[in-house]
Amino acid sequence: MVRYIELARSPIEETVIMERVSMMRNIEKYRNAFINVLELEEDEVVENLVLAESAEWDSIAHMALICEIEDAFDVSLDSEWMTEFNSYQSGIELLERSGVNMINE
Template sequence: MNNMEKYQKIFMEIFEVSADALDDSFVFGEVEKWDSLAHMTLIAELEDAFEIMFETEDIVTFHSYENGINILKRYGVEL
């Protein structure tokens, strides 16, 4: 499984959506299941999967599926 597949799988499992739902419109505040608890679960799962530790600023600004890709790239994760 490549990194993009891992990233998608985490979103699909936490938010119970298909891969088709994951695009630039998948945004915190617009996705019903993306509440603060789901957000912290997402962060923890991503940190475990990619063996990184997010800075507080990145946790706060991680507000969309697309934005998450850019944040992970800053940590050296190739997607």
């Protein structure tokens, strides 16, 4: 990251670079939650992953995944939102609603 900041030509550009690195890290943290909890390989974490459509993502793993995501992003998901978390993509949307920037540029 330091190398990219050194290439910045202005404080604004430095801020943009740091935000992009942060956003990338959020996507990586999110993917890693799935990899760690569901014990998936890197290439098995795909955007169309859906609750209960894979043997790994059952109800128990679902609760563990919620805990892992809450810890990774320091958020607390509302119980109503937890029921909406039923796919890889819906988890990203819930995190964005919680104020986590998940834009992948």
